[in-house]
Amino acid sequence: MTSKVTFIGAGNMASAIFGGMIDGGYPADAITATSPNDDALVQLRDRYGIHASSDNNAAVAEANVVVLAVKPDIMRDVCLDLRDSIQARQPLIVSVAAGLTADTLDEWLGGGLPIIRCMPNTPSLVGAGASGLYANPRVSDDQRQLTTTLLEAIGLVEWVDDEALLEAVTAISGSGPAYFFLMFEALIEAGKQLGLPADSAHRLALQTGFGAAKMAQQSEHDPARLKRNVMSPGGTTERAIHVLEDGGLRELFENATQACAARARELSEEIGEKR
Structure with a gap:
């Protein structure tokens, strides 16, 4: 069964990821992306053939994976707005936001969630990225493998066991x-x-x-x-x-x-x- 993946935010990095997924054969109808911009929603549907919505809560209602791809300065408000929907669904959370720890995201989303932090870099936009990943203890082996598969669509995937090592990832591949x-x-x-x-x-x-x-x-x-x-x-x-x-x-x-x-x-x- 194909996992349904929802992207909260559809900027350059998010579009690089789901664009790479689709190029690699992932079904477009299993992907949803959200944006507050109506023109962007039309472009997402026309260019990628994915589902597009301005309603974050509706977009996560059936998601197995939710990718948080908004800027860190608005992440708290986005997470608090999604809290009830996320708690009802209990999906895997993947964050590409720099500087926000897994514990912080878990707190904002209501707690008890499997969370993966991803530090991609800009060559991901051309399918040649290098992403460092960290999983909190609630992430299953199957969820780790799924995330590896999804992110290999934009390049190399490297897991770290200590969340603090994402700072080293930033220093080597992020920057x-x-x-x-x-x-x-x-x-x-x-x-x-x-x-x-x-x-x-x-x-x-x-x-x-x-x-x-x-x-x-x-x-x-x-x-x-x-x-x-x-x-x-x-x-x-x-x-x-x-x-x-x-x-x-x-x-x-x-x-x-x-x-x-x-x-x-x-x-x-x-x-x-x-x-």
Whole structure:
């Protein structure tokens, strides 16, 4: 039996998830999404063939899975409005909202619920995401597997056993795309400084990043070995790598990810204080 999945909120991340589900063969008529915007509801029906509604409570009435995909600053009001309907149905709750703990969501929804927190990243919008997931103790093995199946439609799924590790997920994969975009910026500018036309530098940098990531995913060797394979003794790559290493690149990444994780903790605490 196909689980009925309701998305509360139909923004970019939600549409990436249910769009990926449908592309992967999940039946559109088992999916519902909500939005307060009438034009958005029409577009959801026309583009995806899913059910669309402006009534959150009606949308969860038959749902086996409810995906909370609204912004953290309105999540409390949304959850309190849904509390009675959620308690009557007792569905699996999946939240993609940053900074809101499973216990907080459980409290707002009336308690006693199976809740999964998901930290996706923006490449999910093109089916190449990386999502970190945490399940509270009420989540069954079948519910974990179902959630894995649903979210693999937009990329890699990685489970963590400690909810606090979602801050590390944020630092590595949640914010990680920006690190690579910065590196692309730097490589493109370096290429221009070396005399390449801007469009050529752009294409070469992006394709090189794509190729390196694909090679690392498919290789039996770890990135350290792959790096060494490119570095001929006394050659061009070795000299470039020495400059990056001597310039403290590893320490910069460590400091940056530590700062990112610390800010994730701060934001979570700030949200908690506003409850």
